[in-house]
Amino acid sequence: MRQPFPTPLVAVEAAAAPRRGVTRVTPVEDTGVAERRADGWVYGVGTSAAEWRRVGAALVRALDEAAAAGGDTTFDVDVPVDADAYSFTLGLALGGYRFKVTGAEPAKRVKSVRLVGAVADEQVRRAVVEAGATAFARDLANAPSNVKDPAWLAAAVLKAARAVPGLDAVARDEKWLAAEGFGGVLAVGGGSVRPPRLIHLTWNGAQDGPHLVFVGKGITFDTGGISIKPADGMHLMRTDMAGGAAVAAAVIAIARLSLPVRVTALVPCAENHVSGSAYRPGDVVRHYGGRTTEVTNTDAEGRLVLADALAYAVANLAPDVLVDVATLTGAMKVSLGLRTGGLFASTDDLAARVTEAGAGVGETWWRMPLLADLADDVVSDKADLRQCPPGPGGITAALFLRHFTADLPWAHLDVAGPARAEKHYDEVTPGATGYATRTLIALADS
Structure with missing residues (x-):
C-alpha cells in the first residue's frame, strides 16, 4: 500500500466515456492507491500513442485552468496498467507550455x-528528457529577436550544453568564420550590426560506430534582405532559427540520456537584414571549401548558411550520416501544411529511419x-x-544542398510548416513547436 499524499487524485480511464480528451469532475472510486478526497478528474482515452499524448496535454491544460482559478497545483495521476506512459508523459510535460514576456x-x-x-519509470524518464529538449527548442525559437541575436543564441545553447557532463560546446565568432572562409554565413549576416556565429556541439558517447x-x-531574424519580405507575417521570422534550436536541443538531450553514439551539431547563426552592407541579388558567394553560388534571391538565405556548415562537416568531421533541419521554404508549408515535415533523403534506408523515428x-x-x-536547374552559368x-x-x-554533402547518406528536413503552430493541438501550443527535436533523438538512438 502506497503512503497517502494530501493531493487530489486524477484518474485516467482507457475507455471511450467520457469522450476522448474531454474532462469531467466525478467521484473517484477506491483505487487501492491511497485515501483521496471525494472528487477528481477522469479522462477517457483510446489506445494509440497520439491519443495518450493528446489526453495528457488536455489534462494539464485543464489542471492549469483550475489552478489559475485558485485550485491545487500538485497532483497525483492514477494511470491504468496498459497506459502508454511515454506518450502520456510527453503530453503532460508539453501541453501546458507557454511563453510570455x-x-x-x-x-x-x-x-x-x-x-x-x-x-x-524508464519510459517516463525518457519522455521527461525529450519534453525538456522540445521545450528548450521552443524557448529559443520563441525568444524575441531584439534579445535573440546570434551571440545571444550561441550563449544560451552553450550555457545549457556545458551543464551536461561530457558534452563539448564551442561558438565561433565572425573573425573565425572569415578566416575559415564561411562566405555564405558572412554574406547573409553582413547586413546586420550583430555579427554571425557558428555553434559546435560534440557528444562522443561511443568509441566507434557511425x-x-x-x-x-x-x-x-529574417527580413528577407534586399529581396524583402511582405510585412504580413514578418514578425514570425523570430522563429527562423527553429531548425538550429531543434538540432542543439536534440544533441543536449542525447548527452543527457548518455546514448552510446557519436553526434555533432553545427548551427550557423546570422541575422538577414537590410542595410548598405547587405548582400545583393546577383552577388557570387564563395562557400567554405571554395564552391561558389550565384545569389538570385536574398530571402533564400537559409540554404547559403547550411551549405557552409555542410561543407565544413564533410571536410573536417568525417561524418557517416548528415541531417540538416531548417525552416527553409514556404513551398513546403504550402505542400504539406502545418503538421507534417518535408523529408528529402539520398538513401531509402535513411528515409525509413527518419520516418520511423x-x-x-x-x-x-x-x-x-x-x-x-x-538537378540542372541549380547549376549556374555565372558560378558553380x-x-x-x-x-x-x-x-x-x-537539390542545391545536396551538392555540399559529398554523396554521403544525407537527409534534409524542411520544417517550415510544423515549426510554428497557430493553435493548440495534441501536445503542441501556439508559437514555436520544437518540431524535429524528438525525431533527431530517436534517430540517433536507432
Whole structure:
C-alpha cells in the first residue's frame, strides 16, 4: 500500500466515456492507491500513442485552468496498467507550455504531477528528457529577436550544453568564420550590426560506430534582405532559427540520456537584414571549401548558411550520416501544411529511419522526391551553383544542398510548416513547436 499524499487524485480511464480528451469532475472510486478526497478528474482515452499524448496535454491544460482559478497545483495521476506512459508523459510535460514576456504576476499553474500505478519509470524518464529538449527548442525559437541575436543564441545553447557532463560546446565568432572562409554565413549576416556565429556541439558517447552530424539553420531574424519580405507575417521570422534550436536541443538531450553514439551539431547563426552592407541579388558567394553560388534571391538565405556548415562537416568531421533541419521554404508549408515535415533523403534506408523515428515520438514526415530532371536547374552559368531557380522551391532547395554533402547518406528536413503552430493541438501550443527535436533523438538512438 502506497503512503497517502494530501493531493487530489486524477484518474485516467482507457475507455471511450467520457469522450476522448474531454474532462469531467466525478467521484473517484477506491483505487487501492491511497485515501483521496471525494472528487477528481477522469479522462477517457483510446489506445494509440497520439491519443495518450493528446489526453495528457488536455489534462494539464485543464489542471492549469483550475489552478489559475485558485485550485491545487500538485497532483497525483492514477494511470491504468496498459497506459502508454511515454506518450502520456510527453503530453503532460508539453501541453501546458507557454511563453510570455510580461510584467504581470503570473497565474498559478501546475507545479508537479506524480504518476502512480503501474508506470514504467524508464519510459517516463525518457519522455521527461525529450519534453525538456522540445521545450528548450521552443524557448529559443520563441525568444524575441531584439534579445535573440546570434551571440545571444550561441550563449544560451552553450550555457545549457556545458551543464551536461561530457558534452563539448564551442561558438565561433565572425573573425573565425572569415578566416575559415564561411562566405555564405558572412554574406547573409553582413547586413546586420550583430555579427554571425557558428555553434559546435560534440557528444562522443561511443568509441566507434557511425558519426552523425546534425546541421540546423540559425537565422535569428529574417527580413528577407534586399529581396524583402511582405510585412504580413514578418514578425514570425523570430522563429527562423527553429531548425538550429531543434538540432542543439536534440544533441543536449542525447548527452543527457548518455546514448552510446557519436553526434555533432553545427548551427550557423546570422541575422538577414537590410542595410548598405547587405548582400545583393546577383552577388557570387564563395562557400567554405571554395564552391561558389550565384545569389538570385536574398530571402533564400537559409540554404547559403547550411551549405557552409555542410561543407565544413564533410571536410573536417568525417561524418557517416548528415541531417540538416531548417525552416527553409514556404513551398513546403504550402505542400504539406502545418503538421507534417518535408523529408528529402539520398538513401531509402535513411528515409525509413527518419520516418520511423518520427512516428515513435509523434512527429510526422512525408518523403519528397529529389527529381533528376530538376538537378540542372541549380547549376549556374555565372558560378558553380544557382541559389534559387524557378520551379518547385522545396525540391530545388534540397537539390542545391545536396551538392555540399559529398554523396554521403544525407537527409534534409524542411520544417517550415510544423515549426510554428497557430493553435493548440495534441501536445503542441501556439508559437514555436520544437518540431524535429524528438525525431533527431530517436534517430540517433536507432
